[in-house]
Amino acid sequence: MxxxxxxxxxxxxxxxxxxxxxxxxxxxxxxxxxxxxxxxxxxxxxxxxxxxxxxxxxxxxxxxxxxxxxxxxxxxxxxxxxxxxxxxxxxxxxxxxxxxxxxxxxxxxxxxxxxxxxxxxxxxxxxxxxxxxxxxxxxxxxxxxxxxxxxxxxxxxxxxxxxxxxxxxxxxxxxxxxxxxxxxxxxxxxxxxxxxxxxxxxxxxxxxxxxxxxxxxxxxxxxxxxxxxxxxxxxxxxxxxxxxxxxxxxxxxxxxxxxxxxxxxxxxxxxxxxxxxxxxxxxxxxxxxxxxxxxxxxxxxxxxxxxxxxxxxxxxxxxxxxxxxxxxxxxxxxxxxxxxxxxxxxxxxxxxxxxxxxxxxxxxxxxxxxxxxxxxxxxxxxxxxxxxxWLHGEHSYGDFSNHWIVTETDKYIWHSQTGQEQYFCLENDPHELRDRIKDSDCRERVRILRGHLIESLKGRPEKFTDGEKLIAGRPYLPTLSSATAR
Known part of the structure; x- marks a missing residue:
């Protein structure tokens, strides 16, 4: 063809x-x-x-x-x-x-x-x-x-x-x-x-x-x-x-x-x-x-x-x-x-x-x-x-640096400098108007998405995780060695 x-x-x-x-x-x-x-x-x-x-x-x-x-x-x-x-x-x-x-x-x-x-x-x-x-x-x-x-x-x-x-x-x-x-x-x-x-x-x-x-x-x-x-x-x-x-x-x-x-x-x-x-x-x-x-x-x-x-x-x-x-x-x-x-x-x-x-x-x-x-x-x-x-997203952005996990229906956000977490049910809240991170009926779902983020960040040079929990406040540069070494 x-x-x-x-x-x-x-x-x-x-x-x-x-x-x-x-x-x-x-x-x-x-x-x-x-x-x-x-x-x-x-x-x-x-x-x-x-x-x-x-x-x-x-x-x-x-x-x-x-x-x-x-x-x-x-x-x-x-x-x-x-x-x-x-x-x-x-x-x-x-x-x-x-x-x-x-x-x-x-x-x-x-x-x-x-x-x-x-x-x-x-x-x-x-x-x-x-x-x-x-x-x-x-x-x-x-x-x-x-x-x-x-x-x-x-x-x-x-x-x-x-x-x-x-x-x-x-x-x-x-x-x-x-x-x-x-x-x-x-x-x-x-x-x-x-x-x-x-x-x-x-x-x-x-x-x-x-x-x-x-x-x-x-x-x-x-x-x-x-x-x-x-x-x-x-x-x-x-x-x-x-x-x-x-x-x-x-x-x-x-x-x-x-x-x-x-x-x-x-x-x-x-x-x-x-x-x-x-x-x-x-x-x-x-x-x-x-x-x-x-x-x-x-x-x-x-x-x-x-x-x-x-x-x-x-x-x-x-x-x-x-x-x-x-x-x-x-x-x-x-x-x-x-x-x-x-x-x-x-x-x-x-x-x-x-x-x-x-x-x-x-x-x-x-x-x-x-x-x-x-x-x-x-x-x-x-x-x-x-x-x-699911998809892992992120951005080095000073005090507003962030990581997130998004699926077809929801999103978990971790602010890597402060440790603040957010959770949105995108399926019925597409404009992220209600943060449900503290809702008891969302606790298990947040745990699962947090686990995906921990898995994504294992081995990263910033040491955002020890493999079991997320660690806030780590230095977070905009370019990794995988780019500068080329």
């Missing part, structure tokens, strides 16, 4: 629930809804280490975090892996192209891609201090180079005064065609124009938004600015201690104290999502018009979510659903994946490490033994099946 073309559409900081097909009451995503209607969507997909670098390490290597070595956020650690998604697909006869975000080190590390047209957003580590010339984002980033050529002056995504990690929002300052979301689509379309038609291709269209800055074009802000929006979720276990302390800081991890700024953040985030959806629509329509769609597989996902003021929190790295649950869709044209059950939702617990073995299987490539993830094709054929009973 002819190898299908593979399109991986990756987004940055998109929550698993902020999509029309996922039932969100406010956000409109007609093109992603179409992909879901023509494919299988996974509503229990997670990013086990939910921030940009660690999540992408899982995606590109198929490894779980203790094996790829990135358990938090740390820049300037070289990426040297023997097997990568693009590298294996290249060996399988695919021409491999990435457009957009890579967030690897060095910046122009191609990770096995034949070509990369790069835009990593705003990376502090690649801009300031003793950054080598070739590692400067002003030199290495193709979007910034293109934007300067187009406009005749050096301009930046933060020239409006909104930060790259902030809850502040305002419309894009230039014509829409200059927006980085449009650029990723435009360069992806140009790749389709100049590809070799005799060779199957792997295209990774890697979008920056809806990661801040929340700067969609004005049209998309106008869609939401007059709507009554669902307020953030706040549970019975919350404390406003950190909100009162940090809620006036523009790049706070808590989000804003001012409710009007909360609403503006929601408007900006939703505007970025619908703008992204429309640009993904352009890519899909081009595949149809160029008669490529029927012979292609499309996988859509994100690196992590966004708390968006749920639980008085903002950004990612947390163990809660807004931060760690992500969208995942596998869709296909009529000539490939004939057993795929269209318009089905799968409740199996899945993770970014599963993307690599799934796409390699689609390409007919043997899966390297370094891969920890599972091939999801069995779930596209029978969405009622499961592949794992």
């Amino acid at each position: 002819k190898q299908p073309n593979i399109i991986l559409i990756m987004t940055d900081q998109l929550r698993g629930d902020c999509l029309g097909y996922a039932g969100h009451p406010d956000v409109k995503t007609p093109y992603l809804d179409t992909l879901a209607a023509k494919g299988v969507s996974f509503d229990r997909a997670y990013s086990a280490c939910p921030s940009c670098i660690a999540a992408r390490a899982a995606l590109h290597t198929g490894m779980e975090q203790s094996h790829h070595g990135r358990v938090g956020y740390e820049d300037n650690i070289p990426w040297n892996y023997s097997h990568t998604l693009a590298g294996e697909l290249s060996k399988a006869g695919y021409y491999t192209q990435c457009v957009g975000k890579m967030h690897v080190h060095p910046l122009r590390n191609y990770l096995g891609f034949h070509n990369v047209e790069l835009h990593d957003g705003y990376l502090h580590a690649a801009r300031y201090g003793s950054v080598p010339y070739r590692e400067s984002q002003f030199v290495a980033d193709d979007y910034f180079y293109w934007l300067k050529q187009e406009l005749g002056v050096t301009t930046d995504v933060t020239d409006t005064g909104i930060d790259c990690n902030s809850y502040l929002a305002r419309p894009w300052m230039h014509e829409e065609k200059y927006h980085p979301t449009n650029w990723v689509t435009e360069r992806s379309l140009d790749f389709l124009r100049r590809r070799d038609p005799r060779q199957p291709f792997f295209l990774m269209a890697s979008y920056l938004r809806p990661h801040p800055p929340f700067d969609a074009p004005q049209y998309y802000f106008d869609l939401y600015k007059s709507k009554a929006l669902q307020p953030p979720f706040v549970g019975d276990w919350e404390t406003d201690e950190f909100l009162k302390r940090d809620g006036r800081i523009f790049d706070s991890k808590t989000g804003p104290l001012d409710p009007e700024l909360v609403r503006e953040a929601q408007i900006g985030y939703y505007a970025c999502i619908t703008h992204l959806d429309h640009q993904i629509g352009r890519l899909i329509m081009a595949l149809v018009e160029q008669e490529l769609y029927d012979d292609s597989v499309i996988l859509f996902t994100a690196d992590h979510g966004e708390e968006l003021c749920d639980h008085h929190m903002f950004r990612k790295s947390r163990p809660y659903e807004g931060s760690c649950r992500i969208p995942l869709i596998i869709s296909a044209g009529k000539n490939v994946l004939p057993l795929l059950k269209a318009s089905e939702t799968c409740h199996a617990v899945t993770e970014l490490r599963d993307v690599m073995p799934t796409l390699l299987s689609i390409a007919g490539r043997e899966i390297p033994d370094t891969v920890d993830g599972f091939n999801l094709l069995t779930l596209t054929e029978n969405p009622k099946n499961s592949i794992r009973t």
Whole structure:
């Protein structure tokens, strides 16, 4: 059988629930809804280490975090892996192209891609201090180079005064065609124009938004600015201690104290999502018009979510659903994946490490033994099946460092610096509004999930466990020796 073309559409900081097909009451995503209607969507997909670098390490290597070595956020650690998604697909006869975000080190590390047209957003580590010339984002980033050529002056995504990690929002300052979301689509379309038609291709269209800055074009802000929006979720276990302390800081991890700024953040985030959806629509329509769609597989996902003021929190790295649950869709044209059950939702617990073995299987490539993830094709054929009973997630995050065990129905959280535990019954409490850690009828279930975490952490260099109990307060660095030794 002819190898299908593979399109991986990756987004940055998109929550698993902020999509029309996922039932969100406010956000409109007609093109992603179409992909879901023509494919299988996974509503229990997670990013086990939910921030940009660690999540992408899982995606590109198929490894779980203790094996790829990135358990938090740390820049300037070289990426040297023997097997990568693009590298294996290249060996399988695919021409491999990435457009957009890579967030690897060095910046122009191609990770096995034949070509990369790069835009990593705003990376502090690649801009300031003793950054080598070739590692400067002003030199290495193709979007910034293109934007300067187009406009005749050096301009930046933060020239409006909104930060790259902030809850502040305002419309894009230039014509829409200059927006980085449009650029990723435009360069992806140009790749389709100049590809070799005799060779199957792997295209990774890697979008920056809806990661801040929340700067969609004005049209998309106008869609939401007059709507009554669902307020953030706040549970019975919350404390406003950190909100009162940090809620006036523009790049706070808590989000804003001012409710009007909360609403503006929601408007900006939703505007970025619908703008992204429309640009993904352009890519899909081009595949149809160029008669490529029927012979292609499309996988859509994100690196992590966004708390968006749920639980008085903002950004990612947390163990809660807004931060760690992500969208995942596998869709296909009529000539490939004939057993795929269209318009089905799968409740199996899945993770970014599963993307690599799934796409390699689609390409007919043997899966390297370094891969920890599972091939999801069995779930596209029978969405009622499961592949794992539980998943261990974590993030080194200073005082907020955390580990968690999630299943199809519930979640156990251990805060590794304080020892605090939480337990949520996701089946009937999907927004984690009630912490049931002290409920007597949950005691045995908590014991079982705690045991899974102890098992996961045995042998880790941090010594989080002695094999019988969890030990709080251990030093917890963002990068393990399994990454730095490569």
